[in-house]
Amino acid sequence: MSLDSEKQLAAIEAVKYVKSGMTVGLGTGSTAAHMVKELGRLVQDGLEIVGVPSSENTNKLATELGIPLTTLEKTNGIDVYIDGTDEFDPYMQLIKGGGGALLREKILTYNSNLVIIIADSKKEVKRLGYFKLPVETIPFATKKIEQLLQKMGLHPKLRLKDGSNFVTDEGNFILDLDIAHVSNIQLLESNLKQIPGIVETGLFLDMADIIIIGKGENTITLR
Ligand code: 5RP
Numbered sequence: 045m046s047l048d049s050e051k052q053l054a055a056i057e058a059v060k061y062v063k064s065g066m067t068v069g070l071g072t073g074s075t076a077a078h079m080v081k082e083l084g085r086l087v088q089d090g091l092e093i094v095g096v097p098s099s100e101n102t103n104k105l106a107t108e109l110g111i112p113l114t115t116l117e118k119t120n121g122i123d124v125y126i127d128g129t130d131e132f133d134p135y136m137q138l139i140k141g142g143g144g145a146l147l148r149e150k151i152l153t154y155n156s157n158l159v160i161i162i163a164d165s166k167k168e169v170k171r172l173g174y175f176k177l178p179v180e181t182i183p184f185a186t187k188k189i190e191q192l193l194q195k196m197g198l199h200p201k202l203r204l205k206d207g208s209n210f211v212t213d214e215g216n217f218i219l220d221l222d223i224a225h226v227s228n229i230q231l232l233e234s235n236l237k238q239i240p241g242i243v244e245t246g247l248f249l250d251m252a253d254i255i256i257i258g259k260g261e262n263t264i265t266l267r
Pocket of ligand 1: 071072073074075076127128129130139140141142143144145146149
């Protein structure tokens with residue numbers, strides 16, 4: 045089985061938690077796209093849901109598939125949020141934001157009753173930090189934050205796209221940090237959040253309720 049098939053298996057399993065009448069948070073990325081496609085198929089078959097997309101890309105895909113959409117402020121909260129991840133550890137802690145949508149993703153996660161993370165088997169790590177940690181920064185402050193994070197030993201790299209700065213859906217930049225050597229992830233999160241101009245980090249700590257992993261031809265569910 046390819047990694048893409050594992051992503052699809054996890055996505056199909058996650059969608060089983062979605063019932064008619066629910067408001068569903070729609071994540072971003074290639075794994076989440078499988079979930080959006082599966083929901084689109086079920087909506088065509090009569091499933092009645094309203095989606096809240098976490099990015100312009102997901103908004104476009106869901107619209108093309110005919111999934112009715114709304115925005116966070118128009119809902120009374122989200123029943124279930126389904127999204128991919130870049131890494132997860134044995135304690136269900138995550139690094140997200142490889143696709144650059146971490147800010148809206150974290151806001152939707154925070155406002156959801158049930159958070160389901162879907163992943164292929166390569167996303168499982170013993171400890172976080174193989175993947176570079178994305179941090180979303182306000183453009184005005186990014187250079188200074190970059191210098192500070194360099195002094196902190198986090199080797200920040202400004203994310204680029206087609207030779208220019210990558211710009212998030214909220215108009216911000218992303219610094220990707222090397223946290224492989226960091227042992228206290230909770231302390232890192234709190235230290236980063238205290239720096240003015242850092243809007244959000246890709247550390248999703250104690251936020252996942254369920255992780256569904258595609259492994260070969262099966263899925264494994266962690267709670
Ligand atoms: C986007 C994300 C994605 O969920 C994460 O990057 C995983 O992407 P993929 O499913 O394509 O591997 O956090 O901001």
